[in-house]
Amino acid sequence: MEDLKRGIPIPTIKRFPSYLRLLRQYLEEGKEMVSATTLAEELGLKPIQVRKDISCTGIEGKPKVGFIISYLIEAIVHTLGWDNATDAVLIGAGHLGSALARYEGFESYGLKIVAAFDIDKDKCGTKLGEVPVFPLESLKGYIKENHVNIGVVAVPAIQAQGIAELLVECGIVAIWNFAPKDLKLPENVVVQRTDLATSFAVLSAKVKRKIANDELSGEVDEW
Numbered sequence: 001m002e003d004l005k006r007g008i009p010i011p012t013i014k015r016f017p018s019y020l021r022l023l024r025q026y027l028e029e030g031k032e033m034v035s036a037t038t039l040a041e042e043l044g045l046k047p048i049q050v051r052k053d054i055s056c057t058g059i060e061g062k063p064k065v066g067f068i069i070s071y072l073i074e075a076i077v078h079t080l081g082w083d084n085a086t087d088a089v090l091i092g093a094g095h096l097g098s099a100l101a102r103y104e105g106f107e108s109y110g111l112k113i114v115a116a117f118d119i120d121k122d123k124c125g126t127k128l129g130e131v132p133v134f135p136l137e138s139l140k141g142y143i144k145e146n147h148v149n150i151g152v153v154a155v156p157a158i159q160a161q162g163i164a165e166l167l168v169e170c171g172i173v174a175i176w177n178f179a180p181k182d183l184k185l186p187e188n189v190v191v192q193r194t195d196l197a198t199s200f201a202v203l204s205a206k207v208k209r210k211i212a213n214d215e216l217s218g219e220v221d222e223w
Protein backbone atom coordinates (compact mmCIF):
# COMPACT_ATOMS: atom_id res chain seq x y z
CA MET A 1 0.00 0.00 0.00
CA GLU A 2 2.96 2.27 0.69
CA ASP A 3 3.77 2.26 -3.02
CA LEU A 4 0.28 3.41 -3.91
CA LYS A 5 0.72 6.40 -1.65
CA ARG A 6 3.90 7.25 -3.56
CA GLY A 7 1.75 8.27 -6.47
CA ILE A 8 1.37 5.52 -9.04
CA PRO A 9 -0.98 6.95 -11.68
CA ILE A 10 -4.59 5.82 -11.23
CA PRO A 11 -4.85 4.57 -14.88
CA THR A 12 -1.86 2.31 -14.18
CA ILE A 13 -3.50 0.96 -11.03
CA LYS A 14 -6.68 0.32 -13.01
CA ARG A 15 -4.72 -1.60 -15.66
CA PHE A 16 -2.89 -3.82 -13.15
CA PRO A 17 -5.81 -6.26 -12.65
CA SER A 18 -5.88 -6.88 -16.43
CA TYR A 19 -2.13 -7.60 -16.39
CA LEU A 20 -2.65 -9.99 -13.48
CA ARG A 21 -5.45 -11.89 -15.22
CA LEU A 22 -3.32 -12.37 -18.33
CA LEU A 23 -0.11 -13.21 -16.46
CA ARG A 24 -1.89 -15.82 -14.31
CA GLN A 25 -3.34 -17.33 -17.50
CA TYR A 26 0.18 -17.52 -19.02
CA LEU A 27 1.46 -19.21 -15.87
CA GLU A 28 -1.33 -21.80 -16.07
CA GLU A 29 -0.35 -22.43 -19.70
CA GLY A 30 3.18 -23.21 -18.51
CA LYS A 31 4.84 -20.05 -19.79
CA GLU A 32 7.71 -18.60 -17.78
CA MET A 33 8.65 -15.39 -19.58
CA VAL A 34 6.69 -12.66 -21.31
CA SER A 35 7.68 -9.54 -23.20
CA ALA A 36 6.13 -6.10 -22.87
CA THR A 37 5.25 -6.30 -26.57
CA THR A 38 3.23 -9.49 -26.08
CA LEU A 39 1.38 -8.03 -23.11
CA ALA A 40 0.71 -4.86 -25.08
CA GLU A 41 -0.67 -6.79 -28.07
CA GLU A 42 -2.97 -8.89 -25.89
CA LEU A 43 -4.30 -5.93 -23.93
CA GLY A 44 -4.55 -3.47 -26.80
CA LEU A 45 -1.96 -1.13 -25.30
CA LYS A 46 1.25 0.43 -26.57
CA PRO A 47 4.45 -1.41 -25.50
CA ILE A 48 5.85 1.83 -24.05
CA GLN A 49 2.77 2.13 -21.84
CA VAL A 50 3.21 -1.44 -20.60
CA ARG A 51 6.91 -0.81 -19.84
CA LYS A 52 5.99 2.36 -17.95
CA ASP A 53 3.28 0.55 -15.95
CA ILE A 54 5.62 -2.32 -15.06
CA SER A 55 8.39 0.08 -14.05
CA CYS A 56 6.05 1.29 -11.27
CA THR A 57 6.43 -2.14 -9.64
CA GLY A 58 10.21 -1.86 -9.53
CA ILE A 59 10.64 -4.98 -11.71
CA GLU A 60 13.14 -4.81 -14.54
CA GLY A 61 12.92 -6.94 -17.67
CA LYS A 62 15.79 -8.52 -19.58
CA PRO A 63 16.42 -7.11 -23.06
CA LYS A 64 14.94 -9.30 -25.82
CA VAL A 65 13.62 -11.82 -23.25
CA GLY A 66 11.18 -9.85 -21.18
CA PHE A 67 9.93 -10.47 -17.68
CA ILE A 68 9.80 -13.56 -15.47
CA ILE A 69 6.03 -14.04 -15.18
CA SER A 70 5.95 -15.26 -11.56
CA TYR A 71 8.13 -12.32 -10.40
CA LEU A 72 5.96 -9.89 -12.29
CA ILE A 73 2.76 -11.27 -10.71
CA GLU A 74 4.35 -11.03 -7.27
CA ALA A 75 5.48 -7.46 -7.91
CA ILE A 76 2.08 -6.26 -9.15
CA VAL A 77 0.25 -7.96 -6.27
CA HIS A 78 2.68 -6.36 -3.82
CA THR A 79 2.41 -2.92 -5.44
CA LEU A 80 -1.37 -3.08 -5.17
CA GLY A 81 -1.08 -4.15 -1.54
CA TRP A 82 -3.03 -7.29 -2.38
CA ASP A 83 -0.58 -9.70 -0.77
CA ASN A 84 -1.92 -8.71 2.59
CA ALA A 85 -5.65 -9.42 2.63
CA THR A 86 -7.57 -6.59 4.24
CA ASP A 87 -10.51 -7.47 6.44
CA ALA A 88 -13.85 -5.94 5.57
CA VAL A 89 -17.35 -5.99 7.00
CA LEU A 90 -20.37 -6.31 4.74
CA ILE A 91 -23.60 -4.48 5.49
CA GLY A 92 -26.66 -6.02 3.86
CA ALA A 93 -26.86 -9.80 3.62
CA GLY A 94 -29.35 -9.82 0.76
CA HIS A 95 -28.98 -11.07 -2.80
CA LEU A 96 -25.93 -9.02 -3.71
CA GLY A 97 -24.36 -9.14 -0.25
CA SER A 98 -24.71 -12.90 -0.22
CA ALA A 99 -22.96 -13.23 -3.59
CA LEU A 100 -20.14 -10.92 -2.48
CA ALA A 101 -19.63 -12.76 0.81
CA ARG A 102 -19.62 -16.16 -0.88
CA TYR A 103 -17.10 -15.14 -3.54
CA GLU A 104 -13.77 -16.53 -2.37
CA GLY A 105 -11.85 -14.94 -5.24
CA PHE A 106 -11.69 -11.56 -3.46
CA GLU A 107 -8.97 -12.91 -1.19
CA SER A 108 -6.52 -13.11 -4.08
CA TYR A 109 -7.27 -9.43 -4.62
CA GLY A 110 -6.53 -8.64 -0.98
CA LEU A 111 -10.08 -8.35 0.35
CA LYS A 112 -11.50 -10.63 3.02
CA ILE A 113 -15.10 -10.21 4.09
CA VAL A 114 -14.98 -11.39 7.68
CA ALA A 115 -18.53 -10.66 8.85
CA ALA A 116 -21.88 -9.50 7.53
CA PHE A 117 -24.48 -7.37 9.33
CA ASP A 118 -28.19 -7.06 8.66
CA ILE A 119 -31.36 -5.73 10.27
CA ASP A 120 -33.31 -8.83 9.26
CA LYS A 121 -33.45 -10.97 12.39
CA ASP A 122 -34.03 -14.12 10.31
CA LYS A 123 -30.67 -13.66 8.61
CA CYS A 124 -28.74 -13.00 11.80
CA GLY A 125 -27.10 -16.13 13.19
CA THR A 126 -26.88 -17.68 9.70
CA LYS A 127 -23.82 -17.85 7.44
CA LEU A 128 -23.16 -16.70 3.89
CA GLY A 129 -20.68 -19.42 2.94
CA GLU A 130 -18.09 -19.01 5.67
CA VAL A 131 -19.16 -15.48 6.62
CA PRO A 132 -21.30 -15.15 9.77
CA VAL A 133 -24.25 -12.72 9.75
CA PHE A 134 -24.70 -10.58 12.85
CA PRO A 135 -27.36 -8.05 13.90
CA LEU A 136 -26.54 -4.46 12.93
CA GLU A 137 -26.44 -3.47 16.61
CA SER A 138 -23.24 -5.47 17.07
CA LEU A 139 -21.41 -3.66 14.24
CA LYS A 140 -19.61 -1.08 16.37
CA GLY A 141 -18.28 -3.60 18.89
CA TYR A 142 -17.18 -5.97 16.13
CA ILE A 143 -15.23 -3.31 14.24
CA LYS A 144 -13.50 -2.07 17.38
CA GLU A 145 -12.62 -5.58 18.53
CA ASN A 146 -11.40 -6.81 15.14
CA HIS A 147 -9.72 -3.64 13.86
CA VAL A 148 -11.57 -3.69 10.54
CA ASN A 149 -10.91 -0.77 8.16
CA ILE A 150 -13.14 -1.45 5.14
CA GLY A 151 -16.93 -1.52 4.87
CA VAL A 152 -18.84 -3.00 1.93
CA VAL A 153 -22.31 -1.48 1.53
CA ALA A 154 -24.99 -3.66 -0.06
CA VAL A 155 -28.18 -2.25 1.49
CA PRO A 156 -31.08 -0.56 -0.37
CA ALA A 157 -30.15 2.88 -1.71
CA ILE A 158 -32.38 4.67 0.79
CA GLN A 159 -30.44 3.11 3.69
CA ALA A 160 -26.96 3.61 2.22
CA GLN A 161 -26.14 7.11 3.52
CA GLY A 162 -27.15 6.24 7.09
CA ILE A 163 -25.19 2.99 7.01
CA ALA A 164 -22.12 4.74 5.57
CA GLU A 165 -22.27 7.36 8.35
CA LEU A 166 -22.57 4.58 10.92
CA LEU A 167 -19.54 2.83 9.43
CA VAL A 168 -17.48 6.03 9.63
CA GLU A 169 -18.63 6.57 13.22
CA CYS A 170 -17.40 3.03 13.98
CA GLY A 171 -13.94 3.86 12.60
CA ILE A 172 -14.17 2.52 9.04
CA VAL A 173 -11.81 4.44 6.71
CA ALA A 174 -12.79 3.03 3.30
CA ILE A 175 -16.18 2.16 1.86
CA TRP A 176 -16.94 0.03 -1.18
CA ASN A 177 -20.45 1.12 -2.03
CA PHE A 178 -22.69 -1.01 -4.23
CA ALA A 179 -25.88 0.93 -3.53
CA PRO A 180 -26.96 3.35 -6.27
CA LYS A 181 -26.43 6.37 -4.06
CA ASP A 182 -23.73 9.05 -4.00
CA LEU A 183 -22.51 9.08 -0.44
CA LYS A 184 -21.65 12.33 1.28
CA LEU A 185 -18.87 11.60 3.75
CA PRO A 186 -15.86 13.37 5.27
CA GLU A 187 -13.02 13.83 2.79
CA ASN A 188 -10.67 11.55 4.68
CA VAL A 189 -12.95 8.56 3.99
CA VAL A 190 -12.11 6.67 0.80
CA VAL A 191 -15.28 5.81 -1.12
CA GLN A 192 -15.47 3.66 -4.21
CA ARG A 193 -18.83 3.11 -5.85
CA THR A 194 -19.29 0.13 -8.11
CA ASP A 195 -22.21 -0.08 -10.45
CA LEU A 196 -22.84 -2.88 -12.94
CA ALA A 197 -25.23 -0.55 -14.76
CA THR A 198 -22.27 1.71 -15.64
CA SER A 199 -20.41 -1.22 -17.19
CA PHE A 200 -23.54 -2.16 -19.08
CA ALA A 201 -23.94 1.41 -20.33
CA VAL A 202 -20.41 1.19 -21.79
CA LEU A 203 -21.15 -2.21 -23.32
CA SER A 204 -24.38 -0.97 -24.82
CA ALA A 205 -22.70 2.14 -26.27
CA LYS A 206 -19.98 -0.06 -27.81
CA VAL A 207 -22.59 -2.38 -29.32
CA LYS A 208 -24.41 0.59 -30.82
CA ARG A 209 -21.17 1.89 -32.32
CA LYS A 210 -20.30 -1.55 -33.68
CA ILE A 211 -23.72 -1.87 -35.27
CA ALA A 212 -23.25 1.56 -36.79
CA ASN A 213 -20.01 0.15 -38.24
CA ASP A 214 -17.78 2.43 -36.27
CA GLU A 215 -14.49 1.13 -35.00
CA LEU A 216 -14.51 -0.12 -31.43
CA SER A 217 -11.93 1.61 -29.28
CA GLY A 218 -8.99 -0.60 -28.23
CA GLU A 219 -9.22 0.46 -24.59
CA VAL A 220 -8.91 -2.15 -21.89
CA ASP A 221 -12.12 -2.58 -19.93
CA GLU A 222 -11.89 -1.18 -16.45
CA TRP A 223 -13.73 -2.40 -13.42
Ligand SMILES: NC(=O)c1ccc[n+]([C@@H]2O[C@H](COP(=O)([O-])OP(=O)(O)OC[C@H]3O[C@@H](n4cnc5c(N)ncnc54)[C@H](O)[C@@H]3O)[C@@H](O)[C@H]2O)c1
Pocket (backbone or CB within 6 Å): 091, 092, 093, 094, 095, 096, 097, 117, 118, 119, 120, 123, 136, 154, 155, 156, 157, 159, 163, 177, 178, 179, 180, 194, 195, 196, 197
Ligand atom coordinates in the same frame (compact mmCIF):
# COMPACT_ATOMS: atom_id res chain seq x y z
N1 LIG B 1 -23.64 -2.05 -7.82
C1 LIG B 1 -24.33 -2.89 -8.54
O1 LIG B 1 -24.02 -3.16 -9.65
C2 LIG B 1 -25.54 -3.49 -7.91
C3 LIG B 1 -26.10 -4.69 -8.37
C4 LIG B 1 -27.18 -5.22 -7.69
C5 LIG B 1 -27.70 -4.56 -6.59
N2 LIG B 1 -27.16 -3.37 -6.20
C6 LIG B 1 -27.61 -2.64 -5.03
O2 LIG B 1 -27.22 -3.39 -3.87
C7 LIG B 1 -28.16 -3.17 -2.83
C8 LIG B 1 -28.69 -4.53 -2.37
O3 LIG B 1 -29.39 -5.16 -3.41
P1 LIG B 1 -29.99 -6.62 -3.18
O4 LIG B 1 -30.56 -7.05 -4.46
O5 LIG B 1 -28.99 -7.49 -2.50
O6 LIG B 1 -31.18 -6.28 -2.15
P2 LIG B 1 -31.80 -7.23 -1.06
O7 LIG B 1 -33.13 -6.63 -0.71
O8 LIG B 1 -31.75 -8.66 -1.49
O9 LIG B 1 -30.82 -7.09 0.20
C9 LIG B 1 -30.72 -5.96 0.99
C10 LIG B 1 -30.36 -6.40 2.38
O10 LIG B 1 -30.07 -5.25 3.16
C11 LIG B 1 -30.67 -5.42 4.43
N3 LIG B 1 -30.87 -4.10 5.01
C12 LIG B 1 -31.78 -3.17 4.69
N4 LIG B 1 -31.60 -2.06 5.43
C13 LIG B 1 -30.53 -2.31 6.22
C14 LIG B 1 -29.85 -1.56 7.21
N5 LIG B 1 -30.23 -0.33 7.53
N6 LIG B 1 -28.81 -2.13 7.84
C15 LIG B 1 -28.41 -3.39 7.54
N7 LIG B 1 -29.02 -4.16 6.61
C16 LIG B 1 -30.06 -3.61 5.97
C17 LIG B 1 -31.95 -6.19 4.15
O11 LIG B 1 -32.45 -6.81 5.30
C18 LIG B 1 -31.48 -7.14 3.09
O12 LIG B 1 -30.97 -8.33 3.66
C19 LIG B 1 -29.22 -2.25 -3.42
O13 LIG B 1 -28.90 -0.93 -3.10
C20 LIG B 1 -29.11 -2.48 -4.91
O14 LIG B 1 -29.56 -1.37 -5.66
C21 LIG B 1 -26.10 -2.85 -6.82
